[in-house]
Amino acid sequence: xxKIELHPLPVRIWHWINALSFxxxxxxxxxxxxxxxVGIMPFRTAVDIHNFFGFLLTGSYFxxxxxxxxxxxxxxxxxxxxxxxxxxxxxxQAKYYGYGIFIGDKNPFHATPDDKFNPMQKSSYxxxxxxxxxLLIITGVLLWNVKGFxxxxxxAGGLKIVDTTHVFLAMCFLTFLFVHIxxxxxxxxxxxxxxxxxxxxxxxxxxHSH
Amino acid sequence: xxQSTILKTTALDFLSRQEETCSRTQIRSLLSLIVGPVFGLxxxxxxxIVFLSLLIMLLPGIAIAKSGPVAAKGDSEMCMGCHATEGMxxxxxxxxxxSVYVNATQLSGSVHSFLGCNDCxxxxxxxxxxxxxTFKSAEDFRATTTKLCVTCHPVASFTEKRMHYQIMTxxxxxxxxxxHSAHSVQRVAAIKASQSNNDYCLGCHxxxxxxxxxxxxVSIDGSQLHSSMHxxxxxxxxxxxxSKEAHPLASFANRREHSITLSGTCKHxxxxxxxxxxxxxxxxMIKEGNLNAPVCTDCHGFHAVRDxxxxxxxxxxxxxxxxxxxxxxxxxxxxxxxxxxxxSAAPLCSSCHRAHDIKATALNEGIKFSCLGCHxNAGxxxxxxxxxxxxxMDSVSCAVCHSSDAGGRVFLRLVDKHTGKPFTEEQVVKLLxxxxxxxxxxxxxxxxxxxxxGLYKIVKKLNASSEHMKVTLIGSISVSRGIEAHxxxxxxxxVKECEQCHSAKSDFFRHVSLVIMKDNGEAExxxxxQEVLGSxxxxxxxxxxxxxxxxxxxxxxxIGILMVAGGVSLPITHLLxxxxxxxxxxxxxxxxS
Numbered sequence: 001x002x003k004i005e006l007h008p009l010p011v012r013i014w015h016w017i018n019a020l021s022f023x024x025x026x027x028x029x030x031x032x033x034x035x036x037x038v039g040i041m042p043f044r045t046a047v048d049i050h051n052f053f054g055f056l057l058t059g060s061y062f063x064x065x066x067x068x069x070x071x072x073x074x075x076x077x078x079x080x081x082x083x084x085x086x087x088x089x090x091x092x093q094a095k096y097y098g099y100g101i102f103i104g105d106k107n108p109f110h111a112t113p114d115d116k117f118n119p120m121q122k123s124s125y126x127x128x129x130x131x132x133x134x135l136l137i138i139t140g141v142l143l144w145n146v147k148g149f150x151x152x153x154x155x156a157g158g159l160k161i162v163d164t165t166h167v168f169l170a171m172c173f174l175t176f177l178f179v180h181i182x183x184x185x186x187x188x189x190x191x192x193x194x195x196x197x198x199x200x201x202x203x204x205x206x207x208h209s210h
Numbered sequence: 211x212x213q214s215t216i217l218k219t220t221a222l223d224f225l226s227r228q229e230e231t232c233s234r235t236q237i238r239s240l241l242s243l244i245v246g247p248v249f250g251l252x253x254x255x256x257x258x259i260v261f262l263s264l265l266i267m268l269l270p271g272i273a274i275a276k277s278g279p280v281a282a283k284g285d286s287e288m289c290m291g292c293h294a295t296e297g298m299x300x301x302x303x304x305x306x307x308x309s310v311y312v313n314a315t316q317l318s319g320s321v322h323s324f325l326g327c328n329d330c331x332x333x334x335x336x337x338x339x340x341x342x343x344t345f346k347s348a349e350d351f352r353a354t355t356t357k358l359c360v361t362c363h364p365v366a367s368f369t370e371k372r373m374h375y376q377i378m379t380x381x382x383x384x385x386x387x388x389x390h391s392a393h394s395v396q397r398v399a400a401i402k403a404s405q406s407n408n409d410y411c412l413g414c415h416x417x418x419x420x421x422x423x424x425x426x427x428v429s430i431d432g433s434q435l436h437s438s439m440h441x442x443x444x445x446x447x448x449x450x451x452x453s454k455e456a457h458p459l460a461s462f463a464n465r466r467e468h469s470i471t472l473s474g475t476c477k478h479x480x481x482x483x484x485x486x487x488x489x490x491x492x493x494x495m496i497k498e499g500n501l502n503a504p505v506c507t508d509c510h511g512f513h514a515v516r517d518x519x520x521x522x523x524x525x526x527x528x529x530x531x532x533x534x535x536x537x538x539x540x541x542x543x544x545x546x547x548x549x550x551x552x553x554s555a556a557p558l559c560s561s562c563h564r565a566h567d568i569k570a571t572a573l574n575e576g577i578k579f580s581c582l583g584c585h586x587n588a589g590x591x592x593x594x595x596x597x598x599x600x601x602x603m604d605s606v607s608c609a610v611c612h613s614s615d616a617g618g619r620v621f622l623r624l625v626d627k628h629t630g631k632p633f634t635e636e637q638v639v640k641l642l643x644x645x646x647x648x649x650x651x652x653x654x655x656x657x658x659x660x661x662x663x664g665l666y667k668i669v670k671k672l673n674a675s676s677e678h679m680k681v682t683l684i685g686s687i688s689v690s691r692g693i694e695a696h697x698x699x700x701x702x703x704x705v706k707e708c709e710q711c712h713s714a715k716s717d718f719f720r721h722v723s724l725v726i727m728k729d730n731g732e733a734e735x736x737x738x739x740q741e742v743l744g745s746x747x748x749x750x751x752x753x754x755x756x757x758x759x760x761x762x763x764x765x766x767x768x769i770g771i772l773m774v775a776g777g778v779s780l781p782i783t784h785l786l787x788x789x790x791x792x793x794x795x796x797x798x799x800x801x802x803s
Contacts, residue, residue, distance in 0.1 A: 035713040035759045043708035043759075047597050102787055104795035147600035158682075158753025164766055171770040175777030182781030 006113055006202045014064050015197055021057035025050060026174055033167065051144055058137045064129070076115070077129060079122040089119035101186070111202065128176070132169055139166035288336065289327040290314055301342040308348045316394035330358050349385075352392075356385040373457045380422045388417045402454045408435070410454050411445045426465040434514035448475045466501050469512070473505035480506075486566035494730030504532065521565075522558060524549050529559040540696040543613075557584065570731035577695075581608045595706075605755075607688040609695040610718070611705035616694040618687050618711075618718030620743065621733075622665075622752055623725045624672070627680035632727040633672075635734065641675035650736060660724050660738040662745035668724070669751035683748075685755025687711070687718055712759040719743060719760045 007015070028050040031038050041049075068074040080086040092108050097120075101107075109118035117125060139162050142149045146159060156162050187193040188203070196202035292298065294314045299307040317323060328334055345351040363386075368375040377383055390396075402410060415430045435441065446452050449472070462468040477484035487493050487506070495503030509528035510516065520526045524546070530537035540546045540559070548556035562580035563569075582588055588608075592599035610618050624633035638646050653671070654664035665683075672681045689695045705711075711718050722742055723735040742748050743761035755761065 032712070033759055033762055035709055036715045043712055044597075047708070051597070097784075102791035102794065104798040144598075146598050147604065154754070158749075159756040160749050160753045160763075163756050163758070164749065164763060167762075167766055167770070171766075171773050175773045178774075178777035178781055182784065 003201045003203055004113060005200050006111055006116060006196055007200045009200060010063075010067055012197060012200055014060055014067070017056065017060045021053045021060065022173060022177065024053045025057065026170065026177075028053070029167075029170055054137075054140045054144065058141065061129075061133055061137060076117060077122055077126045079119060079126065086119060086123075090123065093118045093120045097186075124176075128173075132172065136166065136169040136173070139163075139169070285328065285335070286326040290317075300340075300345075302348065302351070303343045303346045306348065308345070308351060312393050320393060320395045321397050322393075322395050330355060332358060352385040352387055355392075356387050359386045372459050376422050376459070377419060380420070382420070384417055384419055388419070389414045407454060408445050411452070424464055430513050434511075438511075438513060439515045439517055440513075447478075448472060450475060469507050470496060470501065470505050472512070473507050476506045483566050486564075490566060490568045491570045491730055491732060492568060494732070498730075502532075504528075521560070522554075524558070527559050529563075533559075536693050536696050539693045543696055543698040544700050545698055555584075570728075570733065578603075578608060605686045606711075607686070607695070609689045609698060610687055612699060612701070613689060613694050613697045614699045614703060616697070617690040617721075618716075619690045619721040619723060620685055620687055620719055620755075621723050621725045621735075622683040622685050622738065622742075622755065623727065624669075624681050625684045627682045630684075633679075633681055635726050635728045637679065638672070638726055641672050641679070657739065658737070660736055660742070662739065662742050662747040665724065665738065665742050666747040666751055682754065683724075683752040685743075685752055687757075690721060711757060714744075714760055714762065716760050719757065 027040065028046040031040050031046040032043065032050060035043055040046075068076075080089060089108075096105060096108050099105075107118075111117070139156075142153050142156070142162050143159075143166060146153060153159055153162050156165075184193045184197075185191070187196075192202065290312065293310055293312040296311050298309070298311045300310045302308055322330075334340060345354070365375070365378055368378055401413065405413065412430060412432050412435070415428060416432045418427070418429050420427050420429075440448075451458050462471065484506075492503045492505075496505065508531070509521075516526070521528065524541065527537070537559070541550070545556050549558065557580075561584075562577055589599065589603065592603060596602055610616055624638070625631065626633055626637075642649050649671075650660065650664070650668060653667045654661050657664075660668070669681055669683065672679075710716060720740055722738040722740055724738045726734045726736070728734055742752075743755070743757075744764045746763060746765045748755075749763065
């Protein structure tokens with residue numbers, strides 16, 4: 001087995017800042033939205049924490065964007081531009097998770113530093129990082145200063161639509177979070193991928209070590 | 211000889227005497243002829259003069275004689291023997307005392323000086339002098355005595371003087387002496403000449419006189435008039451058409467109508483203030499037929515017009531005359547208490563509502579500016595601790611948080627999407643027609659309140675009716691009742707807990723109203739279902755109103771629950787299948803190895 005550095009340190013820091021931010025934002029978001037049912041902390045505290053971690057997530061996103069654009073690592077997120085190949089590879093990956101994994105098939109995809117994400121991950125993360133995250137951040141920033149961004153909010157269709165979009169995206173991320181964490185346990189061992197996100201290194205099968 | 215001489219002498223004397231007698235008779239006859247006619251002539255001319263003089267002197271006596279015996283002047287002197295004593299009084303049945311002192315000087319200068327006392331006091335004589343407690347009251351005495359005035363001045367003679375006639379023919383007509391006095395009666399022409407216009411008017415109007423048809427008093431407290439800001443004004447300045455010579459009959463249905471009409475004359479001097487009043491809610495109410503709405507005189511008084519400074523006190527604020535409950539709340543508020551404690555910088559009613567161009571307070575943005583006019587640093591202070599402070603101050607009226615125990619209400623105002631200005635009733639009528647209220651009812655057939663769907667339909671219909679005007683709903687939170695807006699408290703008691711609003715259980719969102727602003731600034735409210743705020747139907751029409759947590763979309767919650775449930779169940783299901791299929795993998799691995 002060969003160890004490769006799959007997640008460089010900046011990526012790992014970014015990932016865990018993101019993870020923490022998402023967790024806190026989800027908890028405080030639930031507190032803000034469902035105050036009559038949830039009493040973890042006062043509303044005012046929840047607002048402050050939500051704002052803080054919201055900006056932390058925003059900052060983190062821009063660091064990621066600059067880092068990935070500057071290093072060209074952004075290509076990790078670019079799926080196969082050949083649509084047929086893309087669909088076939090996605091189908092192949094879906095088939096693995098939906099069937100092959102149960103009968104002991106090998107994962108058709110093996111992560112390398114230059115090709116970390118399987119075709120389904122690529123498509124999902126591309127949409128998440130290029131569409132959903134910016135939308136979540138923009139709506140969040142608009143809601144942070146409603147009066148200051150009144151024109152933008154009106155252009156976006158109104159406060160209710162901005163908030164609905166923000167909450168809907170948060171719900172999507174929460175849903176994704178469960179799947180994301182579960183998929184992270186589908187390595188050779190349940191903690192393999194998670195451990196790699198701390199250490200940066202993951203063991204490669206001999207078969208794929210070259 | 212001697213005898214003959216004597217005889218001769220006697221005869222001569224006789225002859226001479228005869229001759230002398232003859233000549234005297236002739237003289238007398240001659241004198242008679244001259245003096246007789248002269249005396250006759252004098253007599254003929256003198257007697258008519260004497261007769262006429264006597265007639266003139268006796269004429270008043272003859273007039274009185276028609277109704278009774280000519281009074282003996284001596285009796286009057288006897289009366290005055292006692293009644294000229296200053297301070298003389300008589301006890302009446304109602305235990306009051308009546309002055310029976312008669313000022314002799316005034317009496318002699320009176321137009322009635324030729325009369326004797328019992329020409330008027332007919333039933334009083336030395337033999338029949340009333341004892342104490344003969345009359346019930348001073349009014350009774352005056353009424354009884356002055357009934358006799360009409361014997362010389364019959365009521366019928368006043369028919370051309372309609373105002374005078376009207377007063378005289380009232381059931382409770384004031385006695386003549388009320389205006390003309392009892393013993394110092396003057397000719398009206400003399401009174402007019404000697405008195406100023408105002409004093410002439412007050413001559414009657416300071417008495418207890420009433421309009422016969424309505425029994426409204428037209429009495430004026432002269433002291434009030436003299437201490438008024440208008441003390442130098444002529445009565446006719448306001449009461450146009452009236453003068454010493456003219457007293458037109460009033461043609462007002464009631465006293466209120468008179469006040470309203472007369473207030474119109476204020477503009478002659480106060481045109482600027484009247485222009486402000488014209489745009490006020492009070493003026494609009496009057497125009498709409500609500501005659502209880504105040505006019506100039508209701509606040510400023512009509513004869514006791516006060517100095518402006520008089521209004522700037524808690525006691526002098528006229529608003530409380532109609533808005534007593536609100537004023538009581540204000541008096542107990544932080545502002546009212548400060549004012550009572552002598553802080554002249556603390557506001558009074560007019561400080562926020564203004565004095566003349568008073569607008570309807572419902573959703574009146576001007577009120578908020580009034581608060582901020584004094585509390586200039588309010589924005590900065592809120593920014594320090596309140597997230598989205600500007601939004602809060604925009605959407606929530608100050609009183610919602612700063613008034614103790616204020617109940618909130620959500621107001622959804624129809625607003626022109628392009629201009630941001632309130633959509634007025636006139637515009638609604640233009641788009642939906644005169645019967646828009648019925649139309650709104652038809653859009654909500656299953657409820658007396660506007661439902662989710664109904665609200666959507668109303669806005670859709672308004673927008674479909676015009677290509678140029680697009681409507682949206684702007685929400686705000688204000689107090690439910692005006693009284694709550696005045697019971698403002700110290701800032702340490704103000705609402706600071708976000709949870710009071712930002713919770714689905716908040717009381718502030720229980721009551722929702724659709725608002726259509728009337729042209730006069732008043733708001734017409736349509737009760738709206740509370741569910742509207744969290745309905746998908748409100749996303750488009752009320753897209754700008756959202757309170758975190760309290761008006762969240764219920765549909766989104768359901769979608770979120772389903773999504774998260776899917777997100778949780780997918781790994782669980784996958785894991786379970788993996789557990790179930792573990793033997794397959796194990797067997798395959800064994801085969802492979």
